[in-house]
Amino acid sequence: MGSSKLLSLLVTLYLLAPTSISSDVSLSPEELTQIPVKFLDFAKKPEIFYWMVNIRRKIHENPELGFQEFETSKLIRAELDQMGIPYKFPVAVTGVVGYIGTGQPPFVALRADMDALAMEESVEWEHKSKVPGKMHACGHDAHVAMLLGAAKMLQVFRHEIKGTIVLVFQPAEEGGGGAKKMLDAGALENVEAIFGLHVSSLFPVGTVASRPGPTLAAGGFFEAVINGKGGHAAIPQHTIDPIVAASNVIVSLQHLVSREADPLDSQVLTVAKFEGGGAFNIIPDSVTIGGTFRAFSKESIIQLKQRIEEVVMKQASVQRCNATVTFDDKSFYPVTVNNKNLHEHFQKVAADMLGVQNIKENRPLMGTEDFSFFAEAIPGYFYYLGMNDETKGKFETGHSPYFRVNEDALPYGAALHASLATS
Ligand SMILES: [Zn+2]
Ligand SMILES: [Zn+2]
Numbered sequence: 001m002g003s004s005k006l007l008s009l010l011v012t013l014y015l016l017a018p019t020s021i022s023s024d025v026s027l028s029p030e031e032l033t034q035i036p037v038k039f040l041d042f043a044k045k046p047e048i049f050y051w052m053v054n055i056r057r058k059i060h061e062n063p064e065l066g067f068q069e070f071e072t073s074k075l076i077r078a079e080l081d082q083m084g085i086p087y088k089f090p091v092a093v094t095g096v097v098g099y100i101g102t103g104q105p106p107f108v109a110l111r112a113d114m115d116a117l118a119m120e121e122s123v124e125w126e127h128k129s130k131v132p133g134k135m136h137a138c139g140h141d142a143h144v145a146m147l148l149g150a151a152k153m154l155q156v157f158r159h160e161i162k163g164t165i166v167l168v169f170q171p172a173e174e175g176g177g178g179a180k181k182m183l184d185a186g187a188l189e190n191v192e193a194i195f196g197l198h199v200s201s202l203f204p205v206g207t208v209a210s211r212p213g214p215t216l217a218a219g220g221f222f223e224a225v226i227n228g229k230g231g232h233a234a235i236p237q238h239t240i241d242p243i244v245a246a247s248n249v250i251v252s253l254q255h256l257v258s259r260e261a262d263p264l265d266s267q268v269l270t271v272a273k274f275e276g277g278g279a280f281n282i283i284p285d286s287v288t289i290g291g292t293f294r295a296f297s298k299e300s301i302i303q304l305k306q307r308i309e310e311v312v313m314k315q316a317s318v319q320r321c322n323a324t325v326t327f328d329d330k331s332f333y334p335v336t337v338n339n340k341n342l343h344e345h346f347q348k349v350a351a352d353m354l355g356v357q358n359i360k361e362n363r364p365l366m367g368t369e370d371f372s373f374f375a376e377a378i379p380g381y382f383y384y385l386g387m388n389d390e391t392k393g394k395f396e397t398g399h400s401p402y403f404r405v406n407e408d409a410l411p412y413g414a415a416l417h418a419s420l421a422t423s
Contacts (some may be wrong), residue, residue: 037421038351042153043411043418048067049072051152052410055079056145057127058296058404063116063134063141068170069094072114072144076169081146083155087167089207092181101153107161108188108421109194109339111374112147113140113173122401137403139199139387142410144169146197149414154421161222165421166191172370174333179370183377188277194341194380195420196371201387201395202362206410208350208416210359210383217266218301220332223273223290224312224325237285243276245319247289250274250314256307261295267304268366294366296335336372340381346381349419354412360386381420385413 039115042048042266063073067238073094080087080098087098094114108339119127123137129135143191151167168187173180188194203209226249263265271292276287293308295301309325316323350359362384371382395401 001269004211008216013152017214026352032105032423033352035423036349036415038352039153039415039418040411041267043149043415046309048149048152048414049411052145052149052414053407054140055148056405056410059141059144060113060136061127061130063129063131063136064114064381065134066174066176066271067093068176073169073171076114076144076423079168080151081125083152085151085155085167088187092178092184093181093188095185095187096167096169096195097171097187098151099164100108100151100167101161105190105192107166107191107362107372108163109166109191110150110417110421111148111168111170111179111194111196111371112143112309113170113178113370114141114144115172115174115176115178117399119399119401123404130173135401135403137400138174138398139390139403139405140173142199142230142405142413143197143406146410146413147417149410150417150421153414153418161422168194170372177330177370177373178320179335180375183373188374188378193339194374194378195342195346195417196369196374196380196382197385197416198369198382199387199409199413200384201388201397201406203408204217204382204388205386206354206412207358207360207386208354208383208412209362209386210338210343210381211361211364212338212340214296214335214337215382216292216294216336216369216372217249217268217364217366218298218335219268219292219294219366220301220305221290221328222305222325223288223328224323225286225288226312227286227322227324228283228320232285233281233283234280236283238320239275239305240320241283242285242287242321243283244315245321246274246289248275248319249312249315249323250289251358252311253308256304256311258309261304262302264333265300265368266296266364267300268292269304269308281329292369296364331367333370334372334376335367336380336382337375338381338383339375342379343382346383346420349423350383350416353415353419385409385416 228240231239387406
């Protein structure tokens with residue numbers, strides 16, 4: 001950002017605000033409670049709002065899959081360059097880590113994920129995905145725009161920030177475990193807390209939802225190959241039928257949650273894949289099954305994983321088959337646990353900005369998030385940013401080809417990021 005432009009932003013804000021936004025602990029409690037509202041007013045100003053909207057649309061038109069976010073990353077770096085924000089790159093292939101403030105502790109991180117999904121967009125609009133088979137259907141384009149929006153506001157007040165705000169733009173949230181790679185690359189070194197948000201069509205725009213403690217499940221994928229001996233379907237006695245064996249394996253797997261798990265300890269085991277055979281009169285040599293398993297504690301997920309392996313192997317052997325089970329470690333995410341102290345901080349900041357009536361408590365979800373890796377390493381907090389607005393039609397939930405982002409939510413996300421980090 002040019003110095004004259006920066007000055008004009010500063011002046012605009014100082015005119016707008018009777019007191020400046022600051023992280024100075026010497027501010028009175030009253031002044032502190034005004035920070036979130038001032039950031040929100042700032043983020044709603046047309047020059048900030050439309051700037052975020054344009055960034056989001058540009059990213060939406062060119063969706064990139066996990067660890068391939070080269071253009072998205074380039075766009076982020078170009079914006080940071082323009083604002084004069086220093087950053088580290090590359091971190092975990094395409095990741096970018098920016099720094100605003102003194103360069104000294106305390107370090108507080110804000111996170112946005114950058115990747116899109118391998119699916120075709122069905123929404124007909126001016127900024128529809130230009131890449132066949134790829135779409136931002138989870139709102140990560142909006143997440144990037146909001147974090148850049150927060151960066152723009154925070155950079156204006158960088159001289160008043162008493163510590164350092166770390167901007168984490170991470171690759172590959174959708175099954176690639178980009179957060180883990182960022183952590184391994186040292187992205188959170190010296191960082192004391194991290195915040196992340198996700199747009200949600202389940203809550204109205206202008207509201208937020210979260211909960212303390214476990215909020216998203218731990219989960220992973222498994223695949224099992226059950227080997228028998230193929231042959232004529234009318235002469236089964238000369239074969240070892242893997243179809244029947246696999247069917248029994250699946251039924252036995254269903255007992256793990258219904259008969260072995262504590263009914264008050266939520267778990268899921270779904271076999272979503274069954275591949276075997278190709279003709280009505282041939283028993284195949286093997287069957288491949290696979291699926292996902294989820295739980296809300298480390299102990300439960302480890303136990304479930306171990307029992308999946310045992311049940312597949314032993315149940316297959318009952319029918320004279322051999323089996324192998326593989327777990328995709330790359331896609332294994334831990335439980336996302338929200339730190340209790342950060343929950344209090346979040347509730348206070350969000351109430352100052354939106355009013356207590358607009359803070360909802362969400363139920364835990366069996367979905368997974370790789371933000372969990374960050375929240376496992378340091379105190380972390382993950383919340384939902386409402387974007388539903390019935391006057392603007394139906395907003396589908398994430399991963400739908402009809403998914404749309406309500407861009408009216410962008411100022412709220414940017415202002416929450418900035419407020420959570422400074423106050
Ligand atoms: Zn997603
Ligand atoms: Zn997502």
